[in-house]
Amino acid sequence: MRKHMKHIVIITVLVLLCIITGILSTGCIGAVKTELKNGDFENGEGASIANWSVYDYQKSVGNNCSTVQIASENGNKYAVISSSSKNDVRLVQTLKVKGNSYYKVTFDVKYENVDTNREDGLKGAGVNISTKGHSAHSASMYDTSGAWKTVTTYMATGKQTSMEFCICLGGFSAESQGTVSVDNVTITKVSKVPSGADCFDAHKSEAEDPEKASEARLMKIIFTVLLIGLVVYIIFLAIKSDEENNKNKRRLGETKPRLGKKDCIILIVMTLITAVMSFANLGDMSAASSDWTPAQTGESVTVEFPEETEISRVAYSAGIPGSGTFTITYEGASVAEDGTVTPINKTVGQIKDVTFYEWKFIDKTFTAKRVTIQASGSGTSLNEMGFFKRNQNGEYEKVAVTVVSESYDKTVNPDSNPGKLFDEQKDVQMYRTFENGTYFDEIYFPRTAYEHINGLSIYEWTHPPLGKTFISIGIRIFGMNPFGWRFMGTLFGVMMVPLMYLFGLKVFKERRYAFLAAFLIMFDFMRLAQTRLATIDSYSCFFVIAMYYFMYDYFTEKSYNKPLWKSFIPLFLCGIMFGLGAASKWTCLYAGAGLAILFFMAKALEINNYVSGRVKGKGTIEDYLLKNFLPTCLACVVFFIIIPGAIYLLSYLPYMASKPDMSLWQIMLDNQKAMYNYHSGLDATHSFGSPWYTWLIDYRPIWYYSGSGAGLASGMDATIVSMGNPAIWWLGLICIIPCLYFAFKRREKGMIMVFIAYALQLFPWILVTRVCFIYHYFTAIPFLMFMIVYVIKVLREDKVISKYVVLGYMIIVAILFIMFYPALTGMTVKETYIDNVLRWFGSWDF
Structure with a gap:
């Protein structure tokens, strides 16, 4: 047996070293040949341009104001990019390049009316050359001459092997409008850039910063050491566990505990209490949602007040921005020197800055009887508008309005009724709060859920679609309002509590420890704050727990002790959970690696049991391989590839309404490329970003909402922050090493699942160089809680601590939860309470 064990360990470590060597060497080899295809645009017709793709920001949000197509002049073809409204539109081609090199870009160009007729009088990035995913670009060009000229610019690559080369009209957050024609684009590698020549960074990454590069190397070393250490540990623990069980004549597989009446009562009570805490003050169940979306410039609506009124605030809520x-x-009126009065229209203000389902305001005092709202351009939708005056106490009072005229062409768009801007006055809000509109990333996910329901172009495409589909279920049930778009995520957060109880019962075999596991997640800060926010993290965390819940059965039982088809059941259910999770958020793919490790380790241990002679009366090793191992592996192809793949593919069905000319398969593939390019090329920063090692100590919470604009009384405040309960996260960190020790000492093979799950949800973030946030730790926290419970269980069994110590700890957890509840849910409290009681450290900025 010792001989077999040594072989297994040596082979495993060697394989790991090969894998890690590949990881560490990634990026060391660069391509040396750069070949731009179809730079003269002769291969193409109309909107079809060979070898080039098109990025059109306005089209991605549902506005068709641009064209990119082939044109011809004297038999010579060239590309034309044109946009009637400010936009970021590009011709894109992926190129292989050599890292840390210079490239000369030459092209013929003519451009007309680039940013010369913009209503705002501003200029964007103009005509330029850039690379996708990065804000740097060549010198901007603006002109009205319309004459061809040859332009030369240079670009510098960093530590990279490829780039997405772009010919642009406009840029990120610097949109432009006009027309640009391009021809004869060439790219040549050069040894240096001439003095004074225009040169831009084609890839500005962290890897180019010596300090960041050094940090990245250190992170790879840490990742390598931790991964190898984990693999060696779990192999030894697994083999020792089966050896010990066989030596003591104990059953090699675990027996699942039965769910009793008391368990059901506990589950129901805990779930109901959690639901009350989670759904309380979640959001308004009514919101203005019938919108006016102008079809053309000049549409307008005029409203009248009961009498001439001094207005102090104009409130408006938008739908889809455009x-x-x-x-x-x-x-x-204008009064001349001779006293002549001439009626004129005076401007209150312009609405340019809109956010999806968020109330915004124009605070300007004016006296009027009638007000007119006129559209310039199309694409932006307004849900509702209201007017407020101040009463004798200086407080806002809503002013009644009557629509007296509407101007729009019913034949162009019969649904574009400007009067809809004033048809839901009961929902007009005088202040912006989290209860009456979107906050933080809700401007992305509920909007996309809304687009799923209405068959519109998809706005949020950087994550798989299923999470947004779950959000849309709540909207279909309760309407397009804050409660509706938050309902499903909060429900999944509530259901984590009974799931953790059931899981804890499997792992610890005792009701009191199952209760403790459920209690910890019930009173964790992040479970509450993160799942009340309408993003997709609720679903990823729930499905990660569910995946391991079912895989635990397969790993801790022996498949040869039951009929083969029965052994497939947990694998089948696990595969479904994996598919649902992966289709919600890519972080669930990390769990897929953990599931694979557990499965193959389970089979390796079963083979080892046959080889060592521990299996009696179950046939030979050959019988096992032919009748169990191979059929199970084939079944896993179905359970973990075909079924999850089908779920993932079908999750893209909502995209088809806005892409009727594309197949579901092509839509899915295109989105995978776009998602990968986005996440791998993301070099943005964020004031609440935090590296992985700070999550372990709850160092940098993420601040989601401030009540500064909510019209609160003096000295009062409201805030929403997502972080961990210090009594859980800090103790969990302390318990990791003792948990590893106790599990090995006691040969607790079931804890292998906990270690793998925790590690696979945390370790990948060690290698991620893009900006990260504390909520990325969310999916690892349930398994950290299991470590706390296990250490408490061991200490209780060894009579090191009494039940009163455990009870005291639970009281501390609950007290902290109650203390921080206002800051997790947006409850209005005194400013001094937040500043002096809750803000323990300078890094806790909320």
Whole structure:
């Protein structure tokens, strides 16, 4: 046996070293040949341009204001990019390049009216050359001459082997409009850039920063050491566990505990309490949602107040943002020196800055009887508008309005009724709060859920679609309002509590420890704050727990002790959970690696039991391999590849309404490329970003909402922050080493699952160089809680601590939860309570 064990360990470590060597050497070899294809645009017709793809920001948000196509002049073809509204539109081609090199870009270009006729009088990035995913670009060009000229610019690569080369009209957060024609694009590698020549960074990554590069190397070393250490540990523990069980004549596989009446009562009570805490004050169940989306410039609506009124605030809520703007005017008068009064329209303000389902305000005092709102351009939708005056106490009071005229062409868009801007006055809000609108990343996910329901172009495409589909279920049930778009995520957060109880019962075999596991997740800060926010983290965390819940059965039992088809059941259910999780968020793919490790380790241990003669009356090793191992592996192809793949593919069905000319398969593939390019090329920073090692100590919470604009009384405040309960996260960190020790000493093979799950949800973030946030640790926390419970269980069994110590710890957890509940849910409290009681450290900025 010792001989077999040594062989297994040596082979495993060697394989790991090979894998890690590959990881560490990634990026060391660069391509040396750069070949731009179809730079003269002769291969193409109309909107079809060979070898080039098109990125059109406005089209991605549902506005068709641009064209990119082939044109011809004297038999010579060239590409034309044109946008009637400010946009970021590009011709894109992926190129192989050599790292840390210079490239000369030459092209013929003519451009007309680039940013010369913009209503805002501003200029964007103009005509330029850039690389996708990065803000740097060549010198901007603006002109109205329309004459061809040859332009030369240079670009510098960093530590990279490829780039997405772009010919642009506009840029990220610097949109432009106009027309640009391009031809004869060439790219040549050069040894240096001439003095004074235009040169931009084609890839500005962290790897180019010596300090960041050194940090990245250190992270790879840490990752390698931790991974190898984990693999060696779990192999030894697994083999020792089966050896010990066989030596003591104990059953090699575990027996599942039965769920009793008391368990059901505990589950129901805990779930109900969690639901009350989680759904309380979740959000308004009514919101303005019937929108006015102008179809053309000039559409307008005029409203009248009961009498001439001094207005102090104009409130408006938007639907889908676009390029259109709105101008608010009122009927005023101009008085000449001779006393002649001339009626004129005076401007209150322009609406340019809109956010999906978020109330915004124009605070300007004016006196009027009638007000007109006129559209300039199309694409932007407004849900509702309201007017407020101040009463004698200086408080806002809503002013009643009556629509007196509407101007729009019913034949162009019969649904574009400007009067809809004033048809839900009961939902007009005088202040912005988290209860009456979107906050933080809700501007992305509920919007995309809304687009799923209405068959519109998809806005949030950087994550798989299923999480947004779950959000849309809540919207279909409760309507397009804050409660509706938050309902499903909060429900999944509540259901984590009974799931953790059931899981704890499997792992620890005792009701009191199952209760403790459920209690910890019930009173964790992040479970509450993160699942009340309408993002997709609720679903990824729930499905990660569920995946391991079913895989635990397969790993801890022996498949040869039951009929083969029965042994397939947990694998089948696990595969479904994996598919649902992966289709919600890519972080669930990390769990897929953990599932694979557990499965193959389970089979390796079964083979080892046959080889060592521990299996009696179950046939020979050959019988096992032919009748169990091979059929199970084939079944896993179905359970973990075909079924999850089908779930993942079908999750893209909502995309088809806006892409009727594409197959479901092509839509899915295109999105995978776009998602990968986005996440791998993301070089943004964020004030609440935090590296992985800070999550372990709850160092940098993420601040989601401030009540500064909610009209709160003096000295009062409201805030929403996502972080961990210090009594759980800090003790969990302390318990990791003792847990590893106790599990090995006691030969607790079931704890292998806990270690693998925790490690696979944390370790990959060690290698991630893009900006990360504390909520990325969310999926690892349930398994950290299992470590706490296990250490407590061992200490209780060894009579090191009494039940009163455990009870005291649980009281501390609950007290901290109650203390921080206002900051996790947006409850209004005194500013001094947040500043002096809850903000323990300078890094806790909320």
